[in-house]
Amino acid sequence: MKRFTVKELFAHASALANQSVSVTAWVRTVRDSKTFGFLELNDGSFFKNVQVVFDSDLENFSDVAKLPISSTVTVEGTLIYTPDAKQAFEIRAAQVRIDGYSVSDYPLQKKRHSFEYLRSIAHLRPRTNTFSAVFRVRSLAAFAIHQFFQERGFVYVNTPIITTSDAEGAGEMFRLTTGTNDEFFGKPASLTVSGQLNAEAYSLAFGNVYTFGPTFRAENSNTARHAAEFWMIEPEMAFAELADLLMVAEDMVKHVIHYVLEHAPEEMAFFDQFVEKGLLARLQHVVESDFARVGYSEAIELLKTAKVDFEYPVSWGLDLQSEHERYLCEQVFKRPVFVTDYPKDIKAFYMRMNDDGKTVAASDLLVPGIGELIGGSQREERLEALKKRMVEMGLNPEEYAWYLELRAYGETKHAGFGLGFERLLMYLTGMSNIRDVIPFPRTVGHAEF
RNA sequence: UCCUCGAUAGCUCAGCGGUAGAGCAUCCGGCUGUUAACCGGAGGGUCGUAGGUUCGAAUCCUACUCGGGGAGCCA
Numbered sequence: 001m002k003r004f005t006v007k008e009l010f011a012h013a014s015a016l017a018n019q020s021v022s023v024t025a026w027v028r029t030v031r032d033s034k035t036f037g038f039l040e041l042n043d044g045s046f047f048k049n050v051q052v053v054f055d056s057d058l059e060n061f062s063d064v065a066k067l068p069i070s071s072t073v074t075v076e077g078t079l080i081y082t083p084d085a086k087q088a089f090e091i092r093a094a095q096v097r098i099d100g101y102s103v104s105d106y107p108l109q110k111k112r113h114s115f116e117y118l119r120s121i122a123h124l125r126p127r128t129n130t131f132s133a134v135f136r137v138r139s140l141a142a143f144a145i146h147q148f149f150q151e152r153g154f155v156y157v158n159t160p161i162i163t164t165s166d167a168e169g170a171g172e173m174f175r176l177t178t179g180t181n182d183e184f185f186g187k188p189a190s191l192t193v194s195g196q197l198n199a200e201a202y203s204l205a206f207g208n209v210y211t212f213g214p215t216f217r218a219e220n221s222n223t224a225r226h227a228a229e230f231w232m233i234e235p236e237m238a239f240a241e242l243a244d245l246l247m248v249a250e251d252m253v254k255h256v257i258h259y260v261l262e263h264a265p266e267e268m269a270f271f272d273q274f275v276e277k278g279l280l281a282r283l284q285h286v287v288e289s290d291f292a293r294v295g296y297s298e299a300i301e302l303l304k305t306a307k308v309d310f311e312y313p314v315s316w317g318l319d320l321q322s323e324h325e326r327y328l329c330e331q332v333f334k335r336p337v338f339v340t341d342y343p344k345d346i347k348a349f350y351m352r353m354n355d356d357g358k359t360v361a362a363s364d365l366l367v368p369g370i371g372e373l374i375g376g377s378q379r380e381e382r383l384e385a386l387k388k389r390m391v392e393m394g395l396n397p398e399e400y401a402w403y404l405e406l407r408a409y410g411e412t413k414h415a416g417f418g419l420g421f422e423r424l425l426m427y428l429t430g431m432s433n434i435r436d437v438i439p440f441p442r443t444v445g446h447a448e449f
Numbered sequence: 450u451c452c453u454c455g456a457u458a459g460c461u462c463a464g465c466g467g468u469a470g471a472g473c474a475u476c477c478g479g480c481u482g483u484u485a486a487c488c489g490g491a492g493g494g495u496c497g498u499a500g501g502u503u504c505g506a507a508u509c510c511u512a513c514u515c516g517g518g519g520a521g522c523c524a
Contacts, residue, residue, distance in 0.1 A: 033480050033487090040484080051484075086484055109460065109474050110485050116517065117460070172522090194524090219522055220450060232524060311520090322520075375524065420524030433517095434524095445515095 001076055007046035009079065013089040017081035021091060023050060024074040024099065026127070029110050032065035039064070039096070041075065047133060047266040052077065054093040063098065069110065070102040070127065115436050122440050122449045130275065133267035134437055137260050138425055144259035145212060145233055145421075148252050154235060155206040158213065159195030164188065165399070172218040174228075191216035195234050196416060197350075197403055200379060203236035203414055204406050210235040212421075220444050224433040225371065225423065229442040236416035242352075242361040242378040245415040246338050249365060249374050250291045253336070253424070257283050260428055276430025282368075283428070285335065292337035294328070296359065299339050302332055319346045322371055329366040336367045349389045351377040352413075361415075370427050376417025383407040 001022045009016065009023065025043035032038075036055035042048075052075050054064055067073070077093040107121050108128060118125040125131040146156065162176060164187050173190035183189070195211040202209045215232040235252075237245060261268055261283065272279040294302070303314040303324050308331075312321040320328075320339070329337045340363040341354060351360035362377035380386040386407060390397050397404060425437040435441040440449040 029485075031483050031486050033483080035481060036483090038483055038486085049484095053482080055481090085482090104475060105459070107459075111460070111473055112485080113460065114517095119516095215524080217523075221522060222450085223520080223522090224518080226523070230524070372524065418524060423524060 005045035006041065006043045006048070006050050009050055009091075010046055010048060010088070013079065014081055014083075016079045017089075019079055020076065020094075021079050022074065022076045023091070024072070025050070027067050027069055027071045027073060027102075029069060030065060030067055037061075037065050039067075039073070039075070039093075041073070044132070047129070047136070047264075047270065051087045051090040052093050052096070053080075053090055054096055058093065058096060060096065060098070064096045067098065068102040068104050068106055069108065070106050071098065072100040073098055115433060119435055119441075126439070129270060131436075133264070133270050134425070134429055134431060135439060137264050137267055137429055138437060140260050140263050141256050141425060141428060142212070142421070144256045145252070147259070148255045149208075149210045149235065152208065152248075154208040154210045155202065157195075157199055157202045157206075157209045157211050159192070159198040159211045159234075161192055161214065162189055163192045164190070165197065174216050174218045193217055194232070194418065196236070196418065197400075199234050199236040199416060200403070200414065201406055203238045203416070204410070204412070207238045208235070222444060224435075225426075227422065227434050227438060227441055227443050228447075230434070230438070231421035233419040233421055234416060236414065238412055238414045240378075240415045241413060242340065242363060242376075242415055245376055245378065245417055246291075246293070246340075246363060249338075249376065249417055249419070250336075252419075253291075253365075253373075254287050256424065257287050257428065261287075271430050279430045289335050291365070292329075292333040292335055293340060294333075294337060295340055296342045299324075299328055303327065306331075317343050317345065325364075325366045325371050326368070330368045334368075336365055336373070338363045338365050344389075347377070349393045349395060350379050350386070352380045353385055353389070363417075367427055369432075370423050373423050373427060374417050374419045376415065378413065378415040381407055381411045381413050383411065 001020050003022045003024065006023065006025060009021065023041065023043065025041035028040040028042050028049050030037060030039055036053060039052040039054060040049040041052060054061065058064060074097040075091055075093050076095045077091045079089055080092055081089050108124055113128070118128065118131065126135055149156070162185070164185055173193055176189045176191065178184050192215060194215065195213065199209055199211050211232070211234045213231065214229055216229055218228065219226065235248065237248065268280060297316065299320070300314060300316050303310070306327060308327060310321070310323055312323065314324065328339070329335070341359040342362050343358060344351070344353060344360045347360050347362050351362045354361055360377060364372050365374035367373045380389060383404060386404065387397050390400065422434045422437050426432065426434065429437065431437050435443060
């Protein structure tokens with residue numbers, strides 16, 4: 001008898017009507033009465049469960065009826081097509097073989113659990129509806145990102161996880177040690193906080209490149225949006241200006257949304273119903289509308305004239321606070337918004353100075369509910385200007401010798417951005433805590449599992 | 450790191466000075482079409498830890514630990 005996955009059964013239910021099928025899966029729930037019962041099975045291949053009807057003709061009827069949740073069974077039976085019932089089809093069991101017993105203290109019950117509790121059993125939570133949906137979407141979104149860049153000729157570069165450059169300017173680093181006093185690499189080494197500088201080198205050879213890999217920040221952040229280990233996508237484009245970069249960023253976000261809506265409709269409908277009401281309408285709106293663009297200076301004016309009492313002051317030269325970012329994208333523009341041309345003093349040394357001498361060609365993409373999803377800039381390609389900025393910001397140009405050589409040997413304008421993959425997932429799924437979109441999250445004080 | 454809220458049964462919570470409760474889960478029984486099935490019964494707790502106030506503390510006070518939310522840092 002041919003064995004099918006649950007996904008295959010759902011895909012071909014009408015064609016398989018009245019045929020003999022076999023499926024091996026875990027028991028999600030059992031309901032029984034005196035002479036018959038129902039099993040709901042899931043084998044991980046599909047979001048929905050397959051319903052199995054079994055009756056007292058089975059020699060092991062009472063054993064099956066008492067199966068603890070998450071036991072493993074192989075069912076052989078006839079597929080009954082039931083398009084008018086709550087389930088599209090069911091399997092009338094001729095035989096239920098018990099492959100492996102679970103036990104009655106299985107921590108996942110047939111009820112809603114809090115996300116906090118599920119975090120404490122991170123090894124089991126992928127068996128729940130919510131996390132099954134989250135991590136399938138995570139997989140699809142990762143593929144969609146590769147697809148987007150590959151189709152546009154970007155070269156995927158694996159930038160190093162271990163780095164000895166001491167001040168990439170993107171936060172606290174984890175120091176690496178072998179446990180002895182020797183410096184394995186001859187000098188202090190750390191886990192990377194960004195692949196950007198390395199990606200720039202490759203963009204000045206291949207033109208368009210992107211990285212997609214893990215990133216580490218040793219910051220004592222305790223929020224729903226920060227983790228010590230997360231994944232980041234960093235495209236870098238030669239011969240490109242800030243405006244070119246923003247177009248790519250917008251197209252990429254839309255592509256990923258489109259892809260997951262098309263390839264995970266059951267999961268996305270589940271999020272819309274149980275995680276964030278209105279999610280599908282929100283994403284549809286994003287795909288169909290143009291992202292807003294506003295200069296930092298104009299954004300400051302909008303905030304100054306806003307009829308809202310902000311906790312933090314607004315004035316030109318200060319960085320935008322969370323409440324300001326939220327006001328801009330949620331109240332003023334009601335969609336994702338690129339804020340561009342920030343004051344040079346609140347941005348990194350490598351960002352390209354604008355002609356006004358006060359602002360740099362940088363942009364953050366702010367989205368409702370998440371805050372900063374993307375941070376990017378045109379890079380300073382002019383060797384002397386770059387050196388000048390490094391000195392002004394207290395960096396030693398000698399430590400960036402190879403980075404400066406990129407400018408010396410055929411300088412050209414180029415631009416890139418960093419996208420926090422988990423933040424994108426939060427935006428796609430409506431999940432509100434970054435710890436719930438990473439399989440085994442690492443945050444301050446937490447690296448279990 | 451700061452602010453704030455919280456910690457009571459396996460899970461989600463109520464009780465807020467006077468002998469510890471509910472729903473779900475578990476176990477037992479019933480039920481011929483269920484959909485987080487339903488109905489009946491049972492078992493299950495040194496009320497986060499340590500100290501204090503009080504005749505008496507889950508309840509009030511202090512410290513600590515852990516967790517949620519917000520802020521900063523950022524992606």
